[in-house]
Amino acid sequence: MIHKRIKVLDKKVLIIGSGLGALSTALRLTTLGYDDITIVEKYHSPGGRLNVLRDQGFTFDMGPSFFSMSYEFDELFKTCGMENPLKFKKLDPLYSVNFAGSDRVFRIYTDLDKLEKEFEGIEPNFKAKAEKYLENAGKIFHDTEYKVVKSNFSSTPAYLMSLAQVPWKHAPRMFYSMWTDLEKTFESNEAKVIFSLVAFFLGATPFDTPAVYKLLSYTELVHDGYWNVEGGMYKITEAMVSELSKRGVKFEYGVEIKDYFSDGHRVTGFSDQHGNIHQADLIVVNADAASFRGEIFKRKAFTEEKLDKMDWTLAPFTIYLGVKGKIAGLNHHNYFLGDNFRDYSDKIFKLAVNPEKPYYYVNVSSKSNPNCAPEGCENIFILCPVPDMRFKADWSDSEQLADDIIADLSQRVGYDIAGNIITKTVLPPTEWEGRLNLYKGSGLGLAHGLNQVGAFRPKNKDEEFDNVYYVGASTTPGTGLPMVVISSRLVVERILEQEKKSKREHLPV
Ligand SMILES: Cc1cc2nc3c(=O)[nH]c(=O)nc-3n(C[C@H](O)[C@H](O)[C@H](O)COP(=O)(O)OP(=O)(O)OC[C@H]3O[C@@H](n4cnc5c(N)ncnc54)[C@H](O)[C@@H]3O)c2cc1C
Numbered sequence: 167m168i169h170k171r172i173k174v175l176d177k178k179v180l181i182i183g184s185g186l187g188a189l190s191t192a193l194r195l196t197t198l199g200y201d202d203i204t205i206v207e208k209y210h211s212p213g214g215r216l217n218v219l220r221d222q223g224f225t226f227d228m229g230p231s232f233f234s235m236s237y238e239f240d241e242l243f244k245t246c247g248m249e250n251p252l253k254f255k256k257l258d259p260l261y262s263v264n265f266a267g268s269d270r271v272f273r274i275y276t277d278l279d280k281l282e283k284e285f286e287g288i289e290p291n292f293k294a295k296a297e298k299y300l301e302n303a304g305k306i307f308h309d310t311e312y313k314v315v316k317s318n319f320s321s322t323p324a325y326l327m328s329l330a331q332v333p334w335k336h337a338p339r340m341f342y343s344m345w346t347d348l349e350k351t352f353e354s355n356e357a358k359v360i361f362s363l364v365a366f367f368l369g370a371t372p373f374d375t376p377a378v379y380k381l382l383s384y385t386e387l388v389h390d391g392y393w394n395v396e397g398g399m400y401k402i403t404e405a406m407v408s409e410l411s412k413r414g415v416k417f418e419y420g421v422e423i424k425d426y427f428s429d430g431h432r433v434t435g436f437s438d439q440h441g442n443i444h445q446a447d448l449i450v451v452n453a454d455a456a457s458f459r460g461e462i463f464k465r466k467a468f469t470e471e472k473l474d475k476m477d478w479t480l481a482p483f484t485i486y487l488g489v490k491g492k493i494a495g496l497n498h499h500n501y502f503l504g505d506n507f508r509d510y511s512d513k514i515f516k517l518a519v520n521p522e523k524p525y526y527y528v529n530v531s532s533k534s535n536p537n538c539a540p541e542g543c544e545n546i547f548i549l550c551p552v553p554d555m556r557f558k559a560d561w562s563d564s565e566q567l568a569d570d571i572i573a574d575l576s577q578r579v580g581y582d583i584a585g586n587i588i589t590k591t592v593l594p595p596t597e598w599e600g601r602l603n604l605y606k607g608s609g610l611g612l613a614h615g616l617n618q619v620g621a622f623r624p625k626n627k628d629e630e631f632d633n634v635y636y637v638g639a640s641t642t643p644g645t646g647l648p649m650v651v652i653s654s655r656l657v658v659e660r661i662l663e664q665e666k667k668s669k670r671e672h673l674p675v
Pocket residue numbers: 182183184185186187188206207208209213214215216228229230231232233234421422423424452453454482484549601602603609610637638639640645646647648650
């Protein structure tokens with residue numbers, strides 16, 4: 167549905183943060199006729215986690231490297247009356263997986279006949295088992311997509327009513343883990359581990375992720391697969407900022423909101439780190455919806471003590487390497503895993519020490535986008551999930567962990583990476599917090615246990631202030647690029663609801 171322009175009465179809109187949630191919301195609001203929008207951003211460039219690092223001819227996507235549910239972007243652009251300015255490239259294979267101590271590399275194809283060959287000799291009847299698993303995952307996806315994920319809820323009972331309409335046969339999978347479900351499906355450790363990697367996209371382990379999230383396996387292997395953007399992921403941010411600038415949206419960088427003013431019912435303005443005042447009639451907060459309520463609005467339900475008790479997604483430890491030479495042992499998307507998955511997942515994310523044998527993801531976008539690295543070179547992005555700063559506050563040993571990971575990768579791909587480094591940047595959780603205000607360095611925001619989704623996730627409309635809304639990973643529906651685009655749709659629906667309500671209240675009697 168194309169947004170219809172509405173009559174907007176000189177509303178001044180302030181959006182705090184310039185992540186994908188903010189950019190998508192701004193696009194929708196300009197389409198509706200809001201023509202006085204300012205986006206203020208703490209960092210020096212737009213995009214939030216969807217950002218970029220550039221060094222000596224190398225370009226690195228700082229965070230996201232692929233996405234599912236590409237049609238959510240299509241919906242956004244179509245609704246906003248524009249052609250999709252991006253060229254999406256479907257990944258095939260989706261990624262490859264390497265286990266420590268084995269030369270066998272698993273290429274993850276969406277074609278189950280091809281995928282079956284990857285498991286030859288280790289998982290009997292792989293195709294039949296995978297089909298059954300994915301069929302069930304698909305049912306969960308379609309039974310919850312609109313009833314749970316893509317809806318605003320007016321209250322907790324309304325949410326519970328909507329949940330009650332989801333077929334009851336899915337209910338048991340809310341109470342046992344994804345890993346338990348996989349143990350019932352596959353025999354080999356390799357198949358179980360590979361199918362469980364989707365839990366990490368939720369920023370959690372398969373042992374603490376409810377089995378209903380197997381629906382993510384359906385999204386990756388059946389429904390819409392994974393996508394990349396020609397030229398790199400930062401093209402998404404660039405294209406949206408360019409369109410918003412044409413539509414008159416103003417951007418201010420290096421501005422961190424620190425405090426607010428209110429008349430009791432509405433926020434009238436904010437002050438930044440320099441004491442400058444930012445006034446607005448309508449405010450959309452793209453900063454973390456939980457920690458902003460605590461740190462800026464000083465809400466009792468979101469004090470540091472309470473925030474610390476919530477479940478947060480794993481923190482990223484990221485390394486960006488510009489490397490001389492082409493490395494045959496690496497593909498565009500790769501996982502390098504150890505041989506103690508359960509023990510690693512159970513222990514490492516709650517300890518204050520670095521993992522001895524880290525598990526990590528490696529993205530080499532120069533494999534598909536040659537412009538991202540000088541000729542004859544590779545741009546290597548390594549993401550190792552680690553404990554957040556609640557568990558490990560001191561990251562002064564980051565260089566050591568980075569060197570250990572680089573040494574492990576060099577040995578596993580048979581290439582002296584350390585000896586060929588041209589550029590190197592390391593971002594431990596403290597940097598992710600310092601640059602983008604990610605709470606205690608948690609990479610994907612609030613986790614997605616059943617007590618923190620739907621009506622139990624921080625709401626997209628403020629509890630106290632009539633004119634304050636939230637968009638992004640820690641409000642509804644959740645984290646990841648397509649979810650954040652959906653979040654922008656949900657928050658704009660909320661804003662329109664409130665606009666209609668206020669108009670009704672102000673009609674002459
Ligand atoms: C390392 C990493 C890898 C990821 N990989 C993927 C992936 O492959 N695929 C995928 O779909 N998702 C991935 N994600 C998740 C995805 O990046 C996020 O879910 C999404 O980008 C969140 O967007 P957002 O708009 O909610 O928030 P953000 O992108 O965090 O934007 C919020 C913005 O608000 C600003 N801000 C915060 N506080 C203030 C303040 N007080 N004043 C002013 N500005 C403020 C921040 O600086 C930030 O720019 C990844 C995340 C990380 C960290």
